[in-house]
Amino acid sequence: MFKELDPLLHSPLRLAVMSVLIGSHEADFMYLKKVTNATSGNLSIQIDKLREAGYITVTKSFRGKMPRTTCRVSPEGITAFETYVEALKSYLPQ
Amino acid sequence: MDRTLSEKESFELIRQMISTAKNNLQKGMGKIFLLWGYLVALISLANFILLVVLTGEAQYNSYYLWALMGLGYPVHWMWIRKIEHARMITTYVEKMMTWVWVAFAISIVTVVLGLVCSSLLVMNRMTMPGQEFLHWFQWLFMPPFLVCLYGLALFISGKAYQFRPMVTGGIICWLGALFLLVSLHHPQVLELQQAVICLCALAGFVVPGHLLSRKEKSHV
Numbered sequence: 401m402f403k404e405l406d407p408l409l410h411s412p413l414r415l416a417v418m419s420v421l422i423g424s425h426e427a428d429f430m431y432l433k434k435v436t437n438a439t440s441g442n443l444s445i446q447i448d449k450l451r452e453a454g455y456i457t458v459t460k461s462f463r464g465k466m467p468r469t470t471c472r473v474s475p476e477g478i479t480a481f482e483t484y485v486e487a488l489k490s491y492l493p494q
Numbered sequence: 495m496d497r498t499l500s501e502k503e504s505f506e507l508i509r510q511m512i513s514t515a516k517n518n519l520q521k522g523m524g525k526i527f528l529l530w531g532y533l534v535a536l537i538s539l540a541n542f543i544l545l546v547v548l549t550g551e552a553q554y555n556s557y558y559l560w561a562l563m564g565l566g567y568p569v570h571w572m573w574i575r576k577i578e579h580a581r582m583i584t585t586y587v588e589k590m591m592t593w594v595w596v597a598f599a600i601s602i603v604t605v606v607l608g609l610v611c612s613s614l615l616v617m618n619r620m621t622m623p624g625q626e627f628l629h630w631f632q633w634l635f636m637p638p639f640l641v642c643l644y645g646l647a648l649f650i651s652g653k654a655y656q657f658r659p660m661v662t663g664g665i666i667c668w669l670g671a672l673f674l675l676v677s678l679h680h681p682q683v684l685e686l687q688q689a690v691i692c693l694c695a696l697a698g699f700v701v702p703g704h705l706l707s708r709k710e711k712s713h714v
Contacts, residue, residue: 419511
């Protein structure tokens, strides 16, 4: 029986962002941009979608005079990610 | 544009992204190790030489050299600020290790402050026989305690970062602490203590610091 995959996570960029955040305590917007090879605009949109869903928290601060955006996965995000991986497993050949 | 992933692609993407975060090595930490390692090694070496050269009461004044450790703090904070400024990702291991070293610093301050206060409290009221000896003797416990704490922090960090030189350094510090405790009654205990502190600083901080710096360069 195939389980339904969370459509919010079943997209390459959002899944990549969530995977990086799951494996780290927090990550900078520029780091996410570097590892995902995404454009700033697209990454901002996808991060916003994840934030609106409550999967991640976004903190805006300043590093010297430069603005800085830091992302961190929320407990809801961890649960959603775990559920997504469990659902993915049901698609694998037994 | 969003495209749909196959299940296999999803797993591969997750694996790939998690591994990028895991392999991250914070640049600049090697320098911090070298700063404290060289500072402790040089002060203990100078202290050792003064203990050998000087005689009588003057010998004990050589310990004031340790006040030079204070020079490390402004440099330490300046470099930490630089590291934090350049930091793009914080892994769970890094977060945990920060707290281990904070706990290490608190433990060091506790031991030093505790012994200094205890000494000041009895300094002018030594009435009981043997109290003067005990007052002198209590200071001998400081180096083994501190070296033991070096071992603890280094061992945990080395295991967490899977960095063998740090683990080895930690073990050497523990052996050094054991040796210092066993040799508490040795006639040349003061000189021995400074020599062991110097060796432990070299093995625990200087050697791993240089290797860490080299490793950081190869990851750039």
